[in-house]
Amino acid sequence: MAPEADRPSGAGMRTGPAESTGRVFLAFLRLGLTAFGGPVAHLAYFHEEFVVRRRWLDERSYADLVAFCQFLPGPASSQVGMALGLSRRGYRGALAAWAGFTLPSAVALIVFAQLLSTYPGAIPAGALHGLKIAAVAVVAQAVWNMGRNLHAGRAWLALMLAAAGIAVSAPSAFVQPGIIAAAALAGLRLFPSTPPREHAAWTMPVGHRAGMLWLAAFFALLAGLPLLAALLPGQALAEANAFFRAGALVFGGGHVVLPLLQAAVVPPGWVGNDAFLAGYGAAQAMPGPLFAFAAFLGASMQAAPSGWAGGLLCLVAVFAPSFLLVAGALPFWARLRGNARMRAAMTGINAAVVGLLLAALYDPVWTSAIHGPSDIALALLALAALARWKLPPWLAVIGCGAAGGMLGAAGLQ
Numbered sequence: 001m002a003p004e005a006d007r008p009s010g011a012g013m014r015t016g017p018a019e020s021t022g023r024v025f026l027a028f029l030r031l032g033l034t035a036f037g038g039p040v041a042h043l044a045y046f047h048e049e050f051v052v053r054r055r056w057l058d059e060r061s062y063a064d065l066v067a068f069c070q071f072l073p074g075p076a077s078s079q080v081g082m083a084l085g086l087s088r089r090g091y092r093g094a095l096a097a098w099a100g101f102t103l104p105s106a107v108a109l110i111v112f113a114q115l116l117s118t119y120p121g122a123i124p125a126g127a128l129h130g131l132k133i134a135a136v137a138v139v140a141q142a143v144w145n146m147g148r149n150l151h152a153g154r155a156w157l158a159l160m161l162a163a164a165g166i167a168v169s170a171p172s173a174f175v176q177p178g179i180i181a182a183a184a185l186a187g188l189r190l191f192p193s194t195p196p197r198e199h200a201a202w203t204m205p206v207g208h209r210a211g212m213l214w215l216a217a218f219f220a221l222l223a224g225l226p227l228l229a230a231l232l233p234g235q236a237l238a239e240a241n242a243f244f245r246a247g248a249l250v251f252g253g254g255h256v257v258l259p260l261l262q263a264a265v266v267p268p269g270w271v272g273n274d275a276f277l278a279g280y281g282a283a284q285a286m287p288g289p290l291f292a293f294a295a296f297l298g299a300s301m302q303a304a305p306s307g308w309a310g311g312l313l314c315l316v317a318v319f320a321p322s323f324l325l326v327a328g329a330l331p332f333w334a335r336l337r338g339n340a341r342m343r344a345a346m347t348g349i350n351a352a353v354v355g356l357l358l359a360a361l362y363d364p365v366w367t368s369a370i371h372g373p374s375d376i377a378l379a380l381l382a383l384a385a386l387a388r389w390k391l392p393p394w395l396a397v398i399g400c401g402a403a404g405g406m407l408g409a410a411g412l413q
Helices: 002-006 021-034 038-053 059-071 076-118 125-150 154-169 175-190 208-231 235-248 254-265 273-284 290-299 307-336 340-369 373-387 393-409
Strands: none
Touching (some): 021 038, 038 059, 059 076, 059 307, 076 290, 076 307, 125 273, 125 340, 154 175, 175 254, 208 307, 235 307, 254 290, 254 340, 273 290
């Protein structure tokens, strides 16, 4: 299928000579080392690099590509990167773009996980607690920003609160997909189907036949991995199933994967809750996609595979749905984005996404990190740094870690 991927099927994406695979990798490696600030900031970096500087595509094509990736479950910025790599060098370009953008933070998080497991006292308990407090501020800001941007009236708010209430009362890896599916059905009934707007025409170099094969692979793995995990018990298959499902069922970006991953790895005892939240806080200080947090979890597993093998397994598993969906859905996007009922369903899904994130803000983020007035004060200070003073998340995370270490040393935590 590789030749078909390299053959363009329309206009709009290629505006210059194709890059070599190595140059695609280096372009995204530069961003993987420097792109701090989360998915919105990543998309701004991509615009500057690939629209303004390199002229890989024009403004309207880039806007359409971002809209397409936000429509799919998974990490939108990583999916935009995969699509850009796909447009330049086919499937090899998509792999090069993903590797360059993702591996720097993934490698750093695996090293951090091994440091925690090998030298438990190397990082003071107060500093680890500070990382968990930083996660409170980061997730709170994400809930607020997403709710403000996606709010669509009283029915939307009621659906969001219902999703949050169900998620808090029944925390399970199997409940969240059900909430999202129910919200999509509710969206069809609750929200009006507005007429489609005009969009710039563009296509990607993946044919309809190849797209159908990639989508078939996505649904086969989504349905087949749970069956295989049940029939062939084993830690590696169980991890692959849990992380593939998380990557396949998350709408709204990196922060929303938190409740799915927490429900998948903490209750069965794969990863301790303190380690989970410490790693999540550390992930905020890294450039690149937040989904690289999966590498930390894989490396922190109590049973093999763990370490480097577990980290790479979980990293590939959580990103695999994104590649399959990008390569599979692109040929059909022009028709789907004009479907009014699909947009109504997505409005319901967006409400559920914010509700799930609100539930995660309460449990496990708040309940595990906030134990007293000093914790509340530090969390509010970090939130002010992010929301009012517009400091980058990595700086707030480092500040919380340092403050937590000092408070712990002073016996105030």
